[in-house]
Structures are given as C-alpha cells and as structure tokens.
Amino acid sequence: MPAAPRTLRPAQQGDLDTLVELGRRSWLSAFAQTAPFTLIEWWARTNRVRTLFAANWPQMLLCCQADEILGLAQPAQDEVNGLWVHPAHQGAGVGSQLLAAAEAEIAREGNRVAWLTCSAWNPRALAFYAARGYVETGRTRCVHASGVEVEEIRMERRLR
Numbered sequence: 001m002p003a004a005p006r007t008l009r010p011a012q013q014g015d016l017d018t019l020v021e022l023g024r025r026s027w028l029s030a031f032a033q034t035a036p037f038t039l040i041e042w043w044a045r046t047n048r049v050r051t052l053f054a055a056n057w058p059q060m061l062l063c064c065q066a067d068e069i070l071g072l073a074q075p076a077q078d079e080v081n082g083l084w085v086h087p088a089h090q091g092a093g094v095g096s097q098l099l100a101a102a103e104a105e106i107a108r109e110g111n112r113v114a115w116l117t118c119s120a121w122n123p124r125a126l127a128f129y130a131a132r133g134y135v136e137t138g139r140t141r142c143v144h145a146s147g148v149e150v151e152e153i154r155m156e157r158r159l160r
C-alpha cells in the first residue's frame, strides 16, 4: 500500500505531550554528541522542552503522516523560531517541507526576510540552512543559564 501523504496543520493543545517527546528526541539528535555535558544535564533537569513547548505550541505548524506527527516548525513574526524533526523521520524531506511552510507564512505576513538562530554545536543544521539559502549575519557568545558559554549564529534568507 502506498504511504499516506504528508500533511501540514496547526498544533492543538492535545498534541502537547507528543510534541514534547518529539522535541526531546530531536534536540538530543542534534546535541547529544556535541554540546558539553553540563548543558545537556541542565536541559534535562529543567525539563526545558516542556516549558518552551507549553508556552509556544499555539505558534507551531506540524507535518503529519496519517496520525503520526513527524516534525514541527515555529514561525514567529519574521523568525523561524524552531524546527524539529523526529530522528526516525530525518533525511526524508520533512524539515525542508516545514521550513518552506514557515517561510511562506512569514512572507504572507508581509516580511521580506526570514531569520533564525542556530547553535554552533549544531553543524548539521547549519549546513541544512546554508543549503537552503540562509547566510550568516552574526554570531553572539554569552554565558547560558547552565553556566556554559554558548555561541549562537544568526542566519537570514531573503524571501521571494
């Protein structure tokens, strides 16, 4: 039987637990091998994904297949403020589809440029964005709440 088509829809409150699980797995897939353990320990102890997602789920756009949620994007004004694909579904076009949908929403709101920030400890995502037209426009270093010094890279893309 052919696979069910992938669809996009806004998040609903009832999705929250599933989204938190997806966000945790996706975050670990990006950072478990690269971020300092102090930061990973802080992230787990403070239940960071639940706190963020409980506040932000109304902005989220989901990519689904049948009843399964594969990934999410969070456009916020002109920012792509989050792009998370479950590791089981990475490398299959879900992130590209969600990024394009987030950019379309940002453009519909009248913005000509989309921007995002990405951690220097996330080289795969940096390459993903660069391959999709994002260029670095700045770097900031600061001491994170965990006590670890972090570097965030700002990237922008002009929208058509």
Ligand SMILES: CC(C)(COP(=O)(O)OP(=O)(O)OC[C@H]1O[C@@H](n2cnc3c(N)ncnc32)[C@H](O)[C@@H]1OP(=O)(O)O)[C@@H](O)C(=O)NCCC(=O)NCCS
Binding pocket: 026, 027, 029, 030, 083, 084, 085, 086, 089, 090, 091, 092, 093, 094, 095, 096, 097, 117, 118, 119, 122, 124, 125, 127, 128, 131
């Ligand atoms: C980065 C991410 C959003 C890309 O989504 P995706 O669905 O895997 O990407 P797609 O299948 O649409 O595209 C694959 C591309 O992503 C790159 N990629 C990045 N991480 C990847 C991964 N874990 N597995 C496979 N491909 C990955 C591939 O190299 C490929 O690049 P190319 O097409 O330019 O050659 C996704 O891998 C992810 O959620 N990673 C963990 C969380 C994260 O880093 N989020 C971004 C925070 S700023």
